[in-house]
Amino acid sequence: MHNLTIKDLSEKIAAKEVSCFEVTQHFLSRIKSLDKKINSFITVTEEIALNKAKELDNNFSIISQNPLAGIPIAHKDLFATKGILTTSGSKMLANYKAPYNATVVKKLDAAQMIMLGKLNMDEFAMGSSNETSYFGACLNPWNTDYVAGGSSGGSAAAVAMRLVPATTGTDTGGSIRLPASFCGVTGIKPTYGRVSRWGMTAFASSLDQAGVFANSAYDCALLLEQIAGFDSKDSTSINTPVPKYTNSLDKSLDNITIGLPKEFFNDSLDQNVAKVLTESIESFKKLGVNFKEISLPNNHLCIPAYYILAPAEASSNLARYDGIRYGYRSKEYTNIEELIINSRHEGFGEEVKRRILTGTFVLSSGYYDAYYLKAKKIRELIRYDFDQAFNKVDAIFAPTSPSTAFKLKEKYNDPVSMYLSDIFTIAVNLANLPAITAPAGFINNLPLGLQLIGNTFNEELLLNLTHKYQQETNHHLNLPYKES
Amino acid sequence: MKNCEISAEKLKNLYKLSCLKQDKNEQNIESLQNIVNLFKIIKDVNLNQQNNSNIDITKSLNELRSDTAIKVEPFLNDICSTFNTETQRIKVPQVVEK
Numbered sequence: 001m002h003n004l005t006i007k008d009l010s011e012k013i014a015a016k017e018v019s020c021f022e023v024t025q026h027f028l029s030r031i032k033s034l035d036k037k038i039n040s041f042i043t044v045t046e047e048i049a050l051n052k053a054k055e056l057d058n059n060f061s062i063i064s065q066n067p068l069a070g071i072p073i074a075h076k077d078l079f080a081t082k083g084i085l086t087t088s089g090s091k092m093l094a095n096y097k098a099p100y101n102a103t104v105v106k107k108l109d110a111a112q113m114i115m116l117g118k119l120n121m122d123e124f125a126m127g128s129s130n131e132t133s134y135f136g137a138c139l140n141p142w143n144t145d146y147v148a149g150g151s152s153g154g155s156a157a158a159v160a161m162r163l164v165p166a167t168t169g170t171d172t173g174g175s176i177r178l179p180a181s182f183c184g185v186t187g188i189k190p191t192y193g194r195v196s197r198w199g200m201t202a203f204a205s206s207l208d209q210a211g212v213f214a215n216s217a218y219d220c221a222l223l224l225e226q227i228a229g230f231d232s233k234d235s236t237s238i239n240t241p242v243p244k245y246t247n248s249l250d251k252s253l254d255n256i257t258i259g260l261p262k263e264f265f266n267d268s269l270d271q272n273v274a275k276v277l278t279e280s281i282e283s284f285k286k287l288g289v290n291f292k293e294i295s296l297p298n299n300h301l302c303i304p305a306y307y308i309l310a311p312a313e314a315s316s317n318l319a320r321y322d323g324i325r326y327g328y329r330s331k332e333y334t335n336i337e338e339l340i341i342n343s344r345h346e347g348f349g350e351e352v353k354r355r356i357l358t359g360t361f362v363l364s365s366g367y368y369d370a371y372y373l374k375a376k377k378i379r380e381l382i383r384y385d386f387d388q389a390f391n392k393v394d395a396i397f398a399p400t401s402p403s404t405a406f407k408l409k410e411k412y413n414d415p416v417s418m419y420l421s422d423i424f425t426i427a428v429n430l431a432n433l434p435a436i437t438a439p440a441g442f443i444n445n446l447p448l449g450l451q452l453i454g455n456t457f458n459e460e461l462l463l464n465l466t467h468k469y470q471q472e473t474n475h476h477l478n479l480p481y482k483e484s
Numbered sequence: 485m486k487n488c489e490i491s492a493e494k495l496k497n498l499y500k501l502s503c504l505k506q507d508k509n510e511q512n513i514e515s516l517q518n519i520v521n522l523f524k525i526i527k528d529v530n531l532n533q534q535n536n537s538n539i540d541i542t543k544s545l546n547e548l549r550s551d552t553a554i555k556v557e558p559f560l561n562d563i564c565s566t567f568n569t570e571t572q573r574i575k576v577p578q579v580v581e582k
Contacts, residue, residue, distance in 0.1 A: 304526045307519065350512075358519050370527050377531055413511060416518045 001026050002162035003479070006071050006219040009165060013070045014063055020070035024053040024114050027072045031116065031163045038139045038148070040158040042077050043085045044117040052114050062112055067222060069112035074164045076155050077118040078125060079105050079210075080199035088201040089121040089133040089151075092327045092347035102199020103231045104168055104210050111226045116164050120154030123349045124318065125175055125203045127151050128421040131412050132351040139408070140182060141480035142446050146405040149179030152213070156183040159213045160480055166223055167213045172204050173306055174400075174425025176211045177437035181400035181449030184439045186466065186476060187213045188220045191457050192432035193238035195224075196231030204313035205236075207429045216476055217438060217466035221245035224459060243460050249467040253287045256465070258452075259294035259393035264424065273399055273448060276441035280450045280469070281397065287468050294389045294396065298381045299427055305382070306426045307419055308362045308375035315359030321347065354415060383431040395461055396453040399424045400437045404446035428453055436462040439475035447478070
């Protein structure tokens with residue numbers, strides 16, 4: 001049952017071949033027996049899930065109206081879930097129960113999906129390996145000596161291990177695409193403004209965007225058409241129609257041209273990565289896609305610009321955690337100043353504190369113009385590069401990461417080396433574009449993902465391209481375990 | 485390196501993060517210095533040299549639509565009921581599980 005796609009599982013539920021209760025029980029028992037190996041869940045909501053499953057079985061008419069009804073889902077632990085722990089992977093919020101549901105949670109709940117729990121993540125989504133989580137690192141299902149990627153590591157690993165068929169995640173600088181590549185699953189980061197950020201713990205508000213993980217582009221399309229759309233509660237949500245993505249997955253790719261940025265495909269790209277991606281390019285060519293060289297001349301400025309802008313926004317967003325209104329409160333204090341300082345010092349992890357410091361640094365008097373303002377202007381240059389590229393091509397093909405998953409602790413004590421893991425993903429966030437990562441092959445038994453970048457609000461083409469690719473290849477069908 | 489260390493201490497005070505002895509170890513300071521070095525690439529970019537006459541690099545990213553959020557009147561009754569006249573304090577509703 002756990003190897004079925006959402007579409008197949010949904011058909012079985014609708015045909016009464018299996019009940020929602022049986023489906024829920026099956027995935028819960030997998031979580032119980034297998035999650036101890038990878039640590040992908042922070043909270044499992046067994047009772048809530050089983051009650052909802054029973055309720056659905058008793059109201060069967062609801063199921064026939066919703067293709068996602070009865071399908072289990074789990075949320076990255078920064079989506080607010082009413083009455084359920086929403087930790088954001090931090091000691092600061094380890095006991096925090098949200099008083100409301102995030103819009104994404106609400107929409108998936110309205111589609112009658114069954115929430116199985118909340119997933120591990122880097123603390124406040126700051127990290128590329130899931131090692132900064134207060135609840136311990138989430139491990140890679142393909143080899144537990146390796147990281148799952150971050151920050152949505154739990155979301156990718158849980159789908160790869162078939163503990164749940166669908167998960168939500170967020171992507172501020174590659175946090176959906178990097179773990180999707182490392183764990184061998186499909187993950188889509190929509191255009192900024194396409195999905196509501198309401199109820200998501202804020203990291204860098206001009207870059208954060210919610211997305212989904214699943215085992216195929218088809219399943220991602222089903223989920224995205226449910227969560228996308230305007231939300232008046234999010235001031236950056238865009239009021240533009242959401243296409244029925246599943247209707248255009250089989251469109252012909254005959255007149256499609258994909259760009260290959262010369263800054264990505266050169267001698268500095270790892271030879272094994274280049275080999276896997278070249279094979280993917282050949283598969284796309286067989287589908288009728290044309291390829292053309294393009295240039296993104298300011299791409300080398302992405303990492304420094306991002307690591308100025310994102311921490312600057314984070315330092316402001318995280319100012320609210322003072323130990324007074326909510327969150328962790330230190331026991332050691334004699335006055336209010338000490339209460340705030342000690343609560344923040346004890347409640348935040350090292351990487352979060354590092355980003356608050358660097359963010360405050362670039363915003364401080366004397367550095368604001370030289371760093372923050374300059375980075376904002378460079379962001380416009382990066383965006384312009386993409387605009388120019390999309391005048392010539394329909395989509396852009398890129399690596400997701402410079403390598404497959406790296407070993408635990410390999411980069412943990414070297415932040416700059418960790419930041420460089422995001423070198424192929426960050427530009428997309430700075431330009432507010434959509435992008436998808438899908439399994440493309442293996443290097444030394446670890447998966448590697450390809451990345452397709454689309455023009456603003458063209459998630460439809462990305463899903464179409466990936467779906468057609470997955471019809472021709474079977475990388476997305478590989479399992480990180482042997483069935484007994 | 486020294487400048488960075490001084491700035492870090494100032495910033496920690498500014499952002500309410502205590503700067504304990506163990507935080508000032510060599511590795512942490514080196515990490516911060518490496519990050520600041522990464523930023524220097526940005527500092528050295530000459531935007532006037534860029535061939536970008538078509539780009540408005542000053543265009544703000546904060547081009548938000550007008551705020552359509554519905555204004556809600558403060559819950560005066562709720563607030564009044566939590567005000568303790570003896571202690572002159574407001575009891576704040578608890579959202580954190582003990």
